[in-house]
Amino acid sequence: MNLRSAAHFLGRLVLLVAAAELVPMACSAFYQEWLAVRAFLVSALIAALVGVVLMRFGRQRGEAYRREGILVVAGGWILASILGAIPYILTGALLNPMDALFESASGFTTTGASVMTVIEVHGRGILFWRSFSQWLGGMGIVVLFVALLPELGPGARFLYKLEVPGPSAEALQPRIRDTALVLWKIYLALTALETLFLMLAGLDLYDALTHTFSTLSTGGFSPRNASVAAFGSPVVEIIIIVFMFLAGANFSLYFRVWQLKGWNLLRDTEFRLYTSIFAGATAFVTWNLLRSDTYEHVGRAILDSLFQVISILTTTGFATADFDAWPAFSRMLLIALFFVGGCAGSTAGSMKVMRMVIGLKSALREVRLIFSPNSVLRIFVSGNRVPDSVVRSVAGFFILYLSTWALGALFLSLGGPDIITAATASAATIGNIGPGLGAVGPTQNFAFFGAADKALMVLLMWLGRLEIYAMAALFLRSYWKP
Amino acid sequence: MPVLDDATMNTAHTGPQKYVVMGAGEVGFHLARTLSLEGHLVTVIEINPLKQERIDEELDVFTVGGNGAHPAVLKAAGADSCELFMAVSSSDEANFTAAAVAKHMGAARTVVRVGVAQEVIADRRLYEALFGVDLLLSTELLTTTRILNSIRGHNTVAVEYLAEGKVQLRKIHLHEDSPLIKHRLRDLTLPKDSLVVALYRGDELIIPSGDDIALPGDDALILGTRDVVGQAERLLSLGRERIGSVVIAGCGSTGRTVADALERLKVKVKIIEKDRPRAKKLASTYPDFEVVHGDATDLQLLKAERVAGAQTFVALTGEDEGNLMACLLAQELDVPQVLALVQRAESSKLWERLGLLDVFSPRALAYEKIREYIENDYSANIVSLQRGAALVLERRLAAASPAAGVSLAEMNPPRGLIVGAVVRGERVFVPRGSDRLEVDDLVILFVREEEVDTVRLLFPGRDRT
DSSP, X not given: OOHHHHHHHHHHHHHHHHHHTHHHXXXXXXXXXXXXXXXXXXXXXXXXXXXXXXXXXXXXXXXXXXXXXXXXXXXXXXXXXXHHHHHHHHXXXXXXXXXXXXXXXXXXXXXXXXXXXXXXXXXXXXXXHHHHHHHHHHXXXXXXXXXXXXXXTTHHHHHHHHHSOOTTOOXXXXXXXXXXXXXXXXXXXXXXXXXXXXXXXXXXXXHHHHXXXXXXTTOXXXXXXXXXXXXXXXXXXXXXXXXXXXXXXXHHHHHHXXXXXXXXXXXXXXXXXXXXXXXXXXXXXXXXHHHTTSOSOXXXXXXXXXXXXXXXXXXXXXXXXXXXXXXXXXXXXXXXXXXXXXXXXXXXXXXXXXXXXXXXXXXXXXXXXXXXXXXXXXXXXXXXXXOHHHHHHXXXXXHHHHHHHHHHHHHHHTTOXXXXXXXXXXXXXXXXXXXXXXXXXXXXXXXXXXHHHXXXXXXXXXXXXXXXXXXXXXXXXXXXXX | OOOOOHHHHOOOOOSOOEEXXXXXXXXXXXXXXXXXXXXXXXXXXXXXXXXXXXXXXXXXXXXXXXXXXXXXXXXXXXXXXXXXXXXOSSOHHHHHHHHHHHHHHTOSOEEEEESSOXXXXXXXXXXXXXXXXXXXXXXXXXXXXXXXXXXXXXXXXXXXXXXXXXXXXEEEEOOTTOHHHHSOGGGOOOOTTEEEEEEEXXXXXXXXXXXOOOOTTOEEEEXXXXXTHHHHHHHHHTTOOOOXXXXXXXXXXXXXXXXXXXXXXXXXXXXXXXXXXXXXXXXHHOTTSEEEESOTTOHHHHHHTTGGGOSEEEEOOSOHHHHXXXXXXXXXXXXXXXXXXXXXXXXXXXXXXXXXOXXXXXXXXXXXXXXXXXXXTSOTTOEXXXXXXXXXXXEEOOTTOTTTTOBHHHHOOOTTEEEEEEEETTEEEOXXXXXXXXXXXXXXXXXXXXXXXXHHHHSOSOSOO
């Protein structure tokens, strides 16, 4: 393996993280939190030092192949999480390094699970960093890296594909850098739009920005204890519902709509299914909530169902209601949604609707092959044939994802929480969702877990964010010793 | 005086350009690779899913799977708005069809590569007009040119074919007693339809006028129609630069093109051909050549046929392995010049280590030619002399041209500009002072860098129509 070449790219990526840490520093300075300013400055300097050392050790020479690419992407996420944890420690928000790492990884991977028991006591700067790291991780730090550095060369394409491995990661432009730029421009435009709407709905710039960051990245961190419910405003909730829905759809669809005017979103199979799941699950939950007399007010029931369903489906994890107190059917439905996730090419986590589509179609094909073994059946999605290699990769993904989740739940149950807590904590971290049910429900937090449990969940978050494969490769002996 | 049209100026390109490459073979892959590394927007069309995947993985380009001859595929690849469409797949027919459709859709220019296609090149204009091709390349013709240049042992332009090979350029070394050194150019009687177009003196390049005299040690660049250029060469070099005998191992289609050219040069040629019926046929096609039936990778045969006495050994069999083997044997026999044709030319360093200094690949030649075409702002058939100090241009005379209907004497071209040859329909001639240029003539011009603007004034329009 060409370690020096990988180190070179990692070093540059880390410098990007160092630069990112200057943004919350500005925020702290604005609110005159001078201790936090110093903490961010020191953190940024440490990150910059690591970056420079890596670049010094590394050299952009020789050919970088797949192994090096995997190391850059997986290592990049690990390093970003570790270096991003330093501000939590230095500002005194989270003194335990494991807690800080959990919070930081939960931020970058847009999970949104928190170990902070009370949130509002912390400084505005550090809470801004929490949301901002989600925004960076939402579109992907490697995608940003590719967009910002023109001289990455053909290797950029491979890096990009490792971070955006969804089954429909088609390029929008001939050059991958242009694709990354287009995606970031869409992301920025949506960010500006949501911030504007939230401010019009009465939020101040700080609340509007931080909530926009964690909506569009489908992260779910809120600088408020009560999350979005804190505002008590149905308008704010509706705005956030709409933007969560947009963030959970494939971003390349927006590019197409923009490019080919009048292009119909509903022509896309995945988008159609995504919308149907959203509508169907909301209808069932509303019906269940009203029938079980959990809610009296119909409008409130609909709004809370809409909000909770899209929040879980897109793996955001915002809450406006304590859905852990909902009847069993609604809770079960939400647990099922833990495993769906948004569309491929969105900022959402979990397994992705596209994989569901391909997985279901290939399973149905197997059923048909039982009674007509000689028929040649091809899988089509939105009129395009899905290559067998993709079908294979989806099947492998299902197995790895579910077995990792099960092993994670098994390990967490060792510590003694109830089955629901262990199972949903594992699902909520590998799916980058955030809150689960039971002791990790929407009004609870992850602080009570032991250090080993937290370390495991950090790993689950990384695995989930890179959609297993790139991160899992690091655990194979044959990866290190060809 | 016509106003200069901006579009004809072909100004330097700014920013990334859109290119579409059809066929991800050797030529296509390397074109896509270099163009994308230069930051251009490249789309590759490839019919074979495995090759498409490879491109997708290794290059920063957009790939489209499918047959490039289909309009839907071309549309998906953005061929309708590309700067240059390059049809370089292995199928000649698909290349022509794709280029025609792409041109019709709106591609600015098209390049078509054909493989074994002497016939196509002979009727080049027809094909170009029919399929909207701006640059038609035959890998075979490129290979032949390359081989002849090597055989003649000149370093820059040795033989260059212009106007579909009807006109040739040759560079010759001038000895002390060459007539060109004794007489002024004006007083020298060269065969009709031949001309001295340039003199090389050290690093200097002179486009001579009638009063110039060459010095001993100069090289002269002469131009002539195919039939007389050899005659002119012999006159000026006093027959000193005779080419030694050549052995061609394996005489298929490329071999025959080379043999044809060598026959015109009156070179002694020995052909070794493995296939008996083909050997018989060759013997009757080239009565002056010695044709041997046998395997060129057989050392005993090579010894028995006294290959060691030849000046040049060229291996042109269909197999890379055979060619390399035969060349290594020829090398062993101390043949001074050994040329090997290899389809896969990627490991050129390896050949060097084997001692084979002159290994070339037809695909690499096609690739270079297309690169040159792009770098020269899409001017076909430009030969650059002495690193751009002078250019050879082909221009089609438009009706609006001030040169139309004017005799050369009346036009009085400036020093540094020579009208070398005129192609009028089937006729090719080197014009004299009294000859008039007509609309639709294809003129071959020799221009010093400084006079390129004059050419734009006198011969407006694109380099090719």
